[in-house]
Every structure is written in structure tokens, then in C-alpha cells.
Amino acid sequence: MRPLKIIPLSLMILVVISCWKKQDHEITPPAHPDYKLSGTVTYEVNQLPAVGAEVSVAMTELYQGDVVDSAGSYTNESGHYTIGGLFRGRYDIMVKDGLDTLFMSEFGIIKYEDKQYDIVIAPPDTTLES
DSSP: OOOOOOOOHHHHHHHHHHHHHHTTOOOOOOOOOOEEEEEEEEETTTOOBOTTOEEEEEEEEESSSOOOOOEEEEOOTTSEEEEEEEOSEEEEEEEEETTEEEEEEEEEEOSSSOEEOOEEEOOOOGGGOO
16 A cells, blocks of 8 residues: 655645735736728829818727727828727728718728728719709
């Protein structure tokens, strides 16, 4: 018959205490990264930039992160815009010049990277007018 090996009591106490201390650590999940949407807005007719146009986005479906009610920016003299603080999801995008809506569409930030979205504003369809 084999003799029983007895674990010293002090070793068992040390193991229990070291495991117990690990329970005191709070684990916080990493924050979801936010992304930038940027691009240029130009007119199809003359390929000139849309200077001072308002570009705004509204989230329609959240994939990851927090809900973004709306965000926006204005184009610079080159027609360039940048909107930051966006999360992965689907968005409606609108370009306005004053009260006139020049462009409406949707896009998604699917990949884990900033999104480039260039907009070309087509002339209004005059065939619908009578």
C-alpha cells in the first residue's frame, strides 16, 4: 500500500489566497473604435467642387459601437469633407446647399477602417416636370 502524500496546509492556503486575489480585478472590455468618413463632393456637369455644402449622416442600423444620431460637416474649397466619431453600421447620407437637398443615399461602414465616399451631384431630372 502506497503512503498518502499530504499537501502542506501552508501551500494550500497560498494557492487559495492567490486565486482569491485575482477575483478583485475588474475586466473592462475594449472600447469599440470609431471611424472617419471622408471624401469629395463635386458637380457632374462641370466637375467643380461643391464648396460650403453641408454633408450629414444619420445611423440607420448599428453593427458595433454606440448609436450615432447624426453627425455632419461642411465641404471646404476643394469640396472635401470629413466626419468623425462614426461606428460600424449603416447610414443615410445627405448633401444640402442651404435649403436645397442635392444628394441622398446610403452607405455602410462594414470593414474595420475609415471609409472613403466621394459624391458626384447629378443635375436634377427635368423630364419629370410637366
